[in-house]
Amino acid sequence: MIGKMSETEHSQEKERVKQDLPQRAILEVDRLVKHFVVGGRGLGRRAETLKALDDVSFHIAPGETLGLVGESGCGKTTLGRIILRLIESTSGRVIFDGVDLFDLGARAMRALRGRMQIIFQDPFSSLNPRFTVEATVTEGMRLFGLARGRELRDRAADLIEKVGLPADALDRYPHEFSGGQRQRVGIARALSVEPEFVVCDEPVSALDVSVQAQVINLLIDLRSAMGLSYLFISHDLSVVKHISDRVAVMYLGKIVEIGAVAALFDAPRHPYTRALISAVPVPEPGGRTKRIILEGDVPSPIDPPPGCAFHPRCPQAQPECALAEPPLKRPDDHTMYRCIL
Numbered sequence: 001m002i003g004k005m006s007e008t009e010h011s012q013e014k015e016r017v018k019q020d021l022p023q024r025a026i027l028e029v030d031r032l033v034k035h036f037v038v039g040g041r042g043l044g045r046r047a048e049t050l051k052a053l054d055d056v057s058f059h060i061a062p063g064e065t066l067g068l069v070g071e072s073g074c075g076k077t078t079l080g081r082i083i084l085r086l087i088e089s090t091s092g093r094v095i096f097d098g099v100d101l102f103d104l105g106a107r108a109m110r111a112l113r114g115r116m117q118i119i120f121q122d123p124f125s126s127l128n129p130r131f132t133v134e135a136t137v138t139e140g141m142r143l144f145g146l147a148r149g150r151e152l153r154d155r156a157a158d159l160i161e162k163v164g165l166p167a168d169a170l171d172r173y174p175h176e177f178s179g180g181q182r183q184r185v186g187i188a189r190a191l192s193v194e195p196e197f198v199v200c201d202e203p204v205s206a207l208d209v210s211v212q213a214q215v216i217n218l219l220i221d222l223r224s225a226m227g228l229s230y231l232f233i234s235h236d237l238s239v240v241k242h243i244s245d246r247v248a249v250m251y252l253g254k255i256v257e258i259g260a261v262a263a264l265f266d267a268p269r270h271p272y273t274r275a276l277i278s279a280v281p282v283p284e285p286g287g288r289t290k291r292i293i294l295e296g297d298v299p300s301p302i303d304p305p306p307g308c309a310f311h312p313r314c315p316q317a318q319p320e321c322a323l324a325e326p327p328l329k330r331p332d333d334h335t336m337y338r339c340i341l
Helices: 007-020 076-083 106-115 133-143 150-162 167-171 179-191 209-226 237-243 261-266 271-278
Strands: 027-039 047-060 065-069 091-096 116-119 197-201 229-233 246-251 254-260 328-332 335-338
Touching: 027 076, 047 076, 047 229, 047 254, 065 076, 065 237, 076 116, 076 197, 076 229, 106 116, 116 179, 133 150, 133 167, 133 179, 150 167, 150 179, 179 209, 209 229, 209 237, 229 237, 237 261, 246 261, 246 271, 254 261, 254 271
Parallel strands: 065 229, 065 246, 116 197, 197 229
Antiparallel strands: 027 047, 027 091, 246 254, 254 335, 328 335
C-alpha cells in the first residue's frame, strides 16, 4: 500500500507510473493500416489490394529520434505521410500530444500542422523555383500568423543562419544553390513554424556523401537547440545509427523489430535485422562481420506470403513460419520483435 511506502519508494513508484502513461509520448501510432486499390477500370482488369502498411504501432517520446529503416517499397514514406495526414489511412490511430489526428476536421488539422512538419527527400523538386529563399521560409510564418512586416525577414535571416547558409541567401533562388544548400533551405522552411515533431523523409539520400554528414550533424544540433522530436526515415543504417535513439525495422508494411540503437546493432533479434546490419560497411580493418545474403526478391505487397512475410527469404525459417504470423515479443521495455526464434 502507498501508506506503507517510504518517501523514496513512493517517489520511485510515481515516476514508474508516470513513465508507463501513454501521454508521455509526443506521438503514438496505434495499429495503423493502409491499403491501396490498384488496377481495375475496364477491359476486364481486376482491381487488387496493395497492403502498404499492416498493423503498425510505435511511439516517439519528446526529444527522441526514432529511426525507421527497411528496403525500398516497404512502406516507410507512406507511414511518414499518413502520420501527417498527407495521405489518409485505412484504419488505426495517430495520436499527437494526446489528440487523435484522425478525429480532426480540416480546420482543426490545419491549425495543428504548425506543430508537425516534414523535410522531403528531394531538395530539387521540393522547393518552388519561383520563390526566393525568403519567400519560401516566410510562407509558413505568414499562414500561421507568427510574424509580420520586418519581423518576417528578421526571423528568416535567423533561421538561415541556424542552418548554415550565408546572409545573402534570402534574396536568391533555388537554382543558385547546391543540393546540400537546398536541403538546408528545406530544413529552414520546416522549422519556420516552430514545430515540435518533424518527419525526416530520407533527407540525405539525394546528397553527396561528403555533404550527408554535415546535414545529419545539423539536424542533431537543431534537435538539441529546439527540443525537436524526429521520425528519421532512411535505408542507410550507418546514418540511422548516428542520429537515432531507437530504431524500427520495417519489412513489407510491418515493423519486425524496435530497439535502442546500441542494443539493436550489437544484438539484433530478428533475422531480417541481422541481414541488414551485416551489410553495413565496417571501417576497422578485419572488423567485417560475415555477410548474410538474402535469397529471392521482396514479395509483392499485393500478394504477401502467409504467416511471417519474411519466411520465404529467411535463412532460419521453420515450417511453422508459413502457417501463422509470429507472436509479438517484448523482452524489455525498449525492445519488440516478431519472430518465433
